[in-house]
Amino acid sequence: MASDFAQTVKEQADIVKIIGDYVRLKKAGAQNFTGLCPFHKEKTPSFSVHAGRQFFNCFGCHEHGDVFTFVQKIENVGFSEAVRSVAQKCGIPLPKREFSSPEEAAEHRQRGKLLELHEAATAWFEEQLRSPEGATAREYLTGRGLTADGIAKFRIGFAPDNFHALRQRLESLADVATLRLSGLFSWKEQEDGSPGPIYSRFRKRVMFPIANESGRVIAFTARTLETGEKAGPKYLNSPETPLYSKSHVLFNLDKARQAIRQDGGVILVEGQMDCISVFLAGIPNVIATSGTAFTEPQVRLLRRYATRVIVNFDPDTAGANAAEKSIALLTEEGFDVRVLTLPGGLDPDRFVRERGARAYAEALRASPSFQDYLVERARHLFPGRDPKSKTDALNFLLPHIRRIPSRIARDAFANDAAQALGIDSALVRAELKDAAARRRDSLGAQSHPLTHAERILLQAFSAPRSAECYLVAEGAWHQHETELGALRPDVHLIVEQLRARADDADPMTSVSDPAHRQMLAELFLSIHDTEPDAEAVDAAILAIRRQAIEHQQRELRVSIEKAERASNLDEALRLTRSLQDLTHRLRELDWS
Numbered sequence: 001m002a003s004d005f006a007q008t009v010k011e012q013a014d015i016v017k018i019i020g021d022y023v024r025l026k027k028a029g030a031q032n033f034t035g036l037c038p039f040h041k042e043k044t045p046s047f048s049v050h051a052g053r054q055f056f057n058c059f060g061c062h063e064h065g066d067v068f069t070f071v072q073k074i075e076n077v078g079f080s081e082a083v084r085s086v087a088q089k090c091g092i093p094l095p096k097r098e099f100s101s102p103e104e105a106a107e108h109r110q111r112g113k114l115l116e117l118h119e120a121a122t123a124w125f126e127e128q129l130r131s132p133e134g135a136t137a138r139e140y141l142t143g144r145g146l147t148a149d150g151i152a153k154f155r156i157g158f159a160p161d162n163f164h165a166l167r168q169r170l171e172s173l174a175d176v177a178t179l180r181l182s183g184l185f186s187w188k189e190q191e192d193g194s195p196g197p198i199y200s201r202f203r204k205r206v207m208f209p210i211a212n213e214s215g216r217v218i219a220f221t222a223r224t225l226e227t228g229e230k231a232g233p234k235y236l237n238s239p240e241t242p243l244y245s246k247s248h249v250l251f252n253l254d255k256a257r258q259a260i261r262q263d264g265g266v267i268l269v270e271g272q273m274d275c276i277s278v279f280l281a282g283i284p285n286v287i288a289t290s291g292t293a294f295t296e297p298q299v300r301l302l303r304r305y306a307t308r309v310i311v312n313f314d315p316d317t318a319g320a321n322a323a324e325k326s327i328a329l330l331t332e333e334g335f336d337v338r339v340l341t342l343p344g345g346l347d348p349d350r351f352v353r354e355r356g357a358r359a360y361a362e363a364l365r366a367s368p369s370f371q372d373y374l375v376e377r378a379r380h381l382f383p384g385r386d387p388k389s390k391t392d393a394l395n396f397l398l399p400h401i402r403r404i405p406s407r408i409a410r411d412a413f414a415n416d417a418a419q420a421l422g423i424d425s426a427l428v429r430a431e432l433k434d435a436a437a438r439r440r441d442s443l444g445a446q447s448h449p450l451t452h453a454e455r456i457l458l459q460a461f462s463a464p465r466s467a468e469c470y471l472v473a474e475g476a477w478h479q480h481e482t483e484l485g486a487l488r489p490d491v492h493l494i495v496e497q498l499r500a501r502a503d504d505a506d507p508m509t510s511v512s513d514p515a516h517r518q519m520l521a522e523l524f525l526s527i528h529d530t531e532p533d534a535e536a537v538d539a540a541i542l543a544i545r546r547q548a549i550e551h552q553q554r555e556l557r558v559s560i561e562k563a564e565r566a567s568n569l570d571e572a573l574r575l576t577r578s579l580q581d582l583t584h585r586l587r588e589l590d591w592s
């Protein structure tokens, strides 16, 4: 890229506006703006931007530079990419593109093609929704309270029960190799090991496009319209592609970012439908994880926009577990976190539809701090007043207390917890000190060893992607997402990171937490380097699902007792029915 072009861009760009897209800036002087540094963790702003001299500087971590340095650093791109990106933001036409290497040029072309394919697929799915074949899908969406406007706004579509129509629509746009990369198609391996013909991955499903921050569609979540054995997983996501990495994307961030930045706060929900309902009800600062728990890259992404988060996950066990994990990540990053559990066991989507946006806004305002939420949760999980229950409750809370970056906030939480549990606060402080001494950096790094099933699972996900054990584990992960969401948090996080790694990446380097790396290292050192066979993986998954269900049952029994004690018979009856469902599912597992 010609350097005089870079000069032109720099002269026309306003660094305050460009950085303001990533950091909430406040005016602090005639030409000076400050905000929370996006490059290091902090709670009071030490990051400034100078409008007159067009530079930024952080007094905390000493990052500094001009508008291009900033974009390079925050987007993790090279100089010419940064110049192009700034030019685009300022509406300056680009000179004919030059690439530093043929590979870079090819990669750029490929991304462009994949975006084009996703755009064409989105338009086609939208058309199919309007076609006669789309009637069931339209009924489903209407049944969930969506209007034509809402459907158009989120570009919701329908994938018909057809293996070839999408390929026929897209094959003039790209070669088969690119179509395979898009994640829109599947194929079977042939006898000679070569890939067979491609066919539509998504069939008979409602299609929810997932967009990147700038609103371009990069993936889909597809909800089945079938019921029963043939239906497959309820939600089927695009696989990881050169465009899409699940752990790096937040659903609806493209539409919500402006509102989030203005407000400084964001509502975090689990599902796309929850997010869409809340957004369409006129509460625009809402995003979804489109999975279970929050990931570190997602937290970092969010940190560019918000300082406050209200976590509003489903009120079931998987939701509560996901909420706990998300709270851990968010508090560690210094977010102000509150947790909303909606009454009546409702998820945000149903709550908004049944009780209206006003009631939802009120519930949001009344949502408790994460400290109060966690104390309440500890008492719910370990309701007894005997020493053993109190210790268990305290042990549940300690990792959360330890994670809080600010010492004052940590002590305050410890005192509150002690009071709520009826424990001497000096004891809690001693326990905290003790814990700090044998410091474990992570919420998940609990002292009990991995179970056999957990070891097999980690082994399988550490294997190469083409290995049979990996494929079996990956399939099960999709199919039983809810139950596997109840895995112990550290194992769950490691699996997510292993799954998100690049094809050829070493499993050890793809795990970010040192304690987790240690755990993997110990695992690898203790086994012979053979991969578990498919049967072993299946058995491990089954064992973990059993554990999850049994755990849920224990929780339910506690809740039933509590409801009965409170003479809330309706609730007790409802919970008993859920308990029966679980018993039934457990029996099904035994026969599968």
Ligand SMILES: [Zn+2]
Residues within 6 Å of the ligand: 037, 038, 039, 040, 047, 058, 059, 060, 061, 062, 063
């Ligand atoms: Zn800094």
